[in-house]
Amino acid sequence: MEHLQCDLKCLSRDILADIMARLDGSTLASAACTCSDLRGIARNQRLWKQLCNSTWPSTALDEAQHLISSSTDGFRRFYADSYPLISNDHKDANNYFPIQPTLISPSNFALFIDVYYREKCITSSVLDGIPMETDFGQDDDTTTGLMSWVLNCPFKVVPSDINDEDIEDGDDGHDFVSLVGKADDRCNELKEGIRLSWVLLDKKRGKAGNLSSWKPLSVKKIWASNGDYILHFGCIIPVQESLQLPHNLAKCLIVARCNIEEKRGYLRWKEVSMHIEDTSGAYVNGGKSLIILNQALYCSRSNNRHAVEKGYIQFEGRKQEIIRKKKLEETLADWLCISFEVVILLILGYRILPI
Amino acid sequence: MGSTSTKIKLRTSDQKVFEVEKAVAVQSQTIKYIYENGCPDSVIHVHSVSGDILSKILDYCKKHVNSAAGKEDISPEELYEWDANFVKVDQNTLFDLILAANCLKIESLLDLTCQTVANMIKGKRPEEIRTTFNIKNDYTIEAEEAVRRENKWAFDMLGGVGTMVIEELADDTMSKCVTNTKSRVCVIAANQIVMMRSISKLANKKSIDVYKQPQNPTTPRIKESVKQRNVGTGFIELFFHFKCKM
Numbered sequence A: 001m002e003h004l005q006c007d008l009k010c011l012s013r014d015i016l017a018d019i020m021a022r023l024d025g026s027t028l029a030s031a032a033c034t035c036s037d038l039r040g041i042a043r044n045q046r047l048w049k050q051l052c053n054s055t056w057p058s059t060a061l062d063e064a065q066h067l068i069s070s071s072t073d074g075f076r077r078f079y080a081d082s083y084p085l086i087s088n089d090h091k092d093a094n095n096y097f098p099i100q101p102t103l104i105s106p107s108n109f110a111l112f113i114d115v116y117y118r119e120k121c122i123t124s125s126v127l128d129g130i131p132m133e134t135d136f137g138q139d140d141d142t143t144t145g146l147m148s149w150v151l152n153c154p155f156k157v158v159p160s161d162i163n164d165e166d167i168e169d170g171d172d173g174h175d176f177v178s179l180v181g182k183a184d185d186r187c188n189e190l191k192e193g194i195r196l197s198w199v200l201l202d203k204k205r206g207k208a209g210n211l212s213s214w215k216p217l218s219v220k221k222i223w224a225s226n227g228d229y230i231l232h233f234g235c236i237i238p239v240q241e242s243l244q245l246p247h248n249l250a251k252c253l254i255v256a257r258c259n260i261e262e263k264r265g266y267l268r269w270k271e272v273s274m275h276i277e278d279t280s281g282a283y284v285n286g287g288k289s290l291i292i293l294n295q296a297l298y299c300s301r302s303n304n305r306h307a308v309e310k311g312y313i314q315f316e317g318r319k320q321e322i323i324r325k326k327k328l329e330e331t332l333a334d335w336l337c338i339s340f341e342v343v344i345l346l347i348l349g350y351r352i353l354p355i
Numbered sequence B: 001m002g003s004t005s006t007k008i009k010l011r012t013s014d015q016k017v018f019e020v021e022k023a024v025a026v027q028s029q030t031i032k033y034i035y036e037n038g039c040p041d042s043v044i045h046v047h048s049v050s051g052d053i054l055s056k057i058l059d060y061c062k063k064h065v066n067s068a069a070g071k072e073d074i075s076p077e078e079l080y081e082w083d084a085n086f087v088k089v090d091q092n093t094l095f096d097l098i099l100a101a102n103c104l105k106i107e108s109l110l111d112l113t114c115q116t117v118a119n120m121i122k123g124k125r126p127e128e129i130r131t132t133f134n135i136k137n138d139y140t141i142e143a144e145e146a147v148r149r150e151n152k153w154a155f156d157m158l159g160g161v162g163t164m165v166i167e168e169l170a171d172d173t174m175s176k177c178v179t180n181t182k183s184r185v186c187v188i189a190a191n192q193i194v195m196m197r198s199i200s201k202l203a204n205k206k207s208i209d210v211y212k213q214p215q216n217p218t219t220p221r222i223k224e225s226v227k228q229r230n231v232g233t234g235f236i237e238l239f240f241h242f243k244c245k246m
Helices: A013-020 A025-032 A036-042 A045-055 A062-068 A074-082 A140-152 A183-193 A286-296 A305-352 B029-037 B051-069 B076-086 B091-104 B107-121 B126-133 B141-150 B199-204
Strands: A109-117 A120-128 A194-202 A207-210 A218-222 A228-238 A249-261 A266-278 B007-012 B017-021 B044-046 B173-180 B185-189 B192-196 B227-231 B235-242
Touching (some): A013 B091, A025 A045, A025 A074, A062 A074, A062 A120, A074 A207, A183 A194, A183 A228, A194 A228, A194 A249, A194 A286, A266 A286, B007 B051, B017 B051, B029 B044, B051 B076, B107 B126
Antiparallel strands (some): A109 A120, B173 B185, B185 B192, B227 B235
16 A cells, blocks of 8 residues: 555555545545545545435436446546536637537437435436437337437427326325425525536436536516426537527526425425527427537536526527517518508509699 | 443553543443453553553543533533534644544544544645645646646636635525735635635625535534625625535
């Protein structure tokens, strides 16, 4: 057993491993940069596995075991890729756009979804392969036909095990989350308390990324329903020009719909879905969405929450700009038509009157 | 002599002999094993521990035994504070305590001391860790660049002049401003000192972000209130409550 050339040299490797196990991810990574011995200890997959499991409980589920550890250095890379958020950083002008494989299949990916309330994980889900809304049939011809249909349709991912489709009143075995705070301040409580992580993993290349913004970007109450709230999470992804999206930006939006029982403050998830939009607010179709998701894994990351929120606000600003332009164009077109008609009327009027 | 006041003799590496009650000595699993399996009358040799260290360890064991048995009227928070003060020693003593606790198999002490070292490392950049523990950098330039690139993602989370930004104010954890001068403000956040570059920048910033480390269970909770005052450009005192979140 080699000793470090420092005051820590008197400590055995076991003790150092015990100390390292108490560190968080960034400090562990920093310790790895100090000297080669600490790097050796810090590379222990067990440490990173523990960190991943405590950060994203979905990685500890049985279904997740074979998804991550099959790649070497798996957990460490997973943590390093998924911990920082995807940021649309203008300073980093040389965005790396990977060479697209000929066909990106939804089964290349895996999803790890975790929802937290006040730092406690309330629901976790692992999906092997992105579930497209269509069910692929057994027949090959039908499959390719359906596949091309799905790829051209607006793309939406709806993981079924988080959603409560048949909700019965009374005890259906779920542990309801009880919200704190006043009944009239639910929006704020949701914004402060709920956190969502949506990690996408490319199984083949071992790249991962967190498509969520952790904190909700917006929380709205649906007045027409009885205690339903919609929360938005997401990130802005710079895309390459060949996809021909306005401003070369796409927004990956995760929409969570929940119901809060007003009297007792119980929270229940109704639907969690993800889709991709461009700056004009239009949904992006299946084929392009898969390319954008692939690209998201290679985007620059940042731990600076404010920069990420700023990017989102800028995107929304651009969206508003496009909407304003469209309205202006329509107004101008209307005025043009009106003035044209007035001119014609006047001309007709001059022609008819002298007669 | 009654069984409640059985004494065990311990001889250290520097030939000092300590006589302690059995209840205190058997906090160490090693001593307990030797006592139960070896000859209980003669002196137990603890070769790897010096007199000073053993005396400190015995203080620790005594305090914990007495508190558990109810002999001392001490609340859990007070015991916690006592532990926190116990580990406020120089680095060499701390490492000696770790090695002794490991050798004597005193789990709670080992846990306490290892956590203290972990807290000393948390949130530090590699250069700071090297300075604190006098670690020699044995990387070549290329190897260091490669490892830094590999771990680049972590760096904007770590402390350093001008890089810490306070994110939220919440209820549980506290930080306390220690010094405030015209040019710098020091904020202790969860046992870690954060240096901010200049007060003027701080005064003008509307929201101040900080990356917090996940809360560890042995961080002492100091109950104080939250205030933020901006008194001219000279001094700003910042007392924060904030919760450790991702």
